[in-house]
Each structure stands twice: as C-alpha cells, then as structure tokens.
Amino acid sequence: MVRNIAIVLAIAALVAVWQGAQIIALGISQIIFVMFLIGMIAFGVNYVRQRPLAWLVLSDTQKRVIIGAVVGIVLLVLGYSFFSSVITPFGVMALIAILAVLALWVIRESRRLH
Numbered sequence: 849m850v851r852n853i854a855i856v857l858a859i860a861a862l863v864a865v866w867q868g869a870q871i872i873a874l875g876i877s878q879i880i881f882v883m884f885l886i887g888m889i890a891f892g893v894n895y896v897r898q899r900p901l902a903w904l905v906l907s908d909t910q911k912r913v914i915i916g917a918v919v920g921i922v923l924l925v926l927g928y929s930f931f932s933s934v935i936t937p938f939g940v941m942a943l944i945a946i947l948a949v950l951a952l953w954v955i956r957e958s959r960r961l962h
Contacts, residue, residue, distance in 0.1 A: 877937045884941050885925060888948055895952075902955060910954050917951040 896902075906914070921944050924931060931940050 881928075881937050881941060884944075888921075888944065892948075902959070906955070906958050910958050913954050914951045917947040917954075920947045 903911070924940055924944050924947075928940060935943070
C-alpha cells in the first residue's frame with residue numbers, strides 16, 4: 849500500500865516537473881521571439897535612418913514588394929497566436945526573417961541598378 853502511494857506520488861511529481869519544463873521552454877521561446885522582433889525593428893529603423901532617400905529611387909514594383917513584405921511581417925506578428933497553432937515559433941521567426949531579407953534584397957538591387 850505504501851509502495852503504491854509512493855509510485856503514484858513519484859509519477860505525479862514527474863508530471864509536475866515535466867509541465868514546469870514545458871512552461872519554462874514556452875516562456876524562453878516567447879522571450880526569444882520578442883528579442884528577435886526588437887532586433888528586426890531596430891535594424892529596420894537604423895537602415896532607414898542611414899538611407900533617408902533610398903525610397904525615392906525605387907520603382908513602383910519594388911515599392912509594392914517591400915510594402916507587401918512589411919505587411920506580411922505585421923500580419924505574422926499580429927496573428928502570432930493563430931500561426932503558433934500551425935507553425936512553430938521558430939517557423940514564424942523564419943518567415944519574418946525571409947520577408948525582411950526579401951525587402952532588403954529589393955532595396956539592395958535597386959541601389960545596384962542605379
């Protein structure tokens with residue numbers, strides 16, 4: 849009888865530790881996501897400050913691609929709770945990074961051609 853109670857308590861303790869580890873992992877994942885977003889915003893602000901006239905040399909198509917990438921990033925950030933049920937947080941960060949690289953690539957190509 850005492851042995852059975854000890855086994856049940858050990859299993860309950862294992863489940864409690866496991867759930868605590870999942871909560872900690874989820875918290876760390878969210879902290880990394882927020883730090884990633886802050887870094888992306890800081891990079892974008894710094895890039896625009898260093899090149900204030902870069903927007904003027906872009907063609908209409910290039911402007912649309914950049915605006916589309918920024919809108920995609922905003923939708924991923926605002927719809928994070930929806931996307932997190934389908935994609936992992938690192939997948940959302942990867943999509944955001946891909947859209948940011950697309951926007952930067954368009955800007956870099958526009959400077960190269962002019």
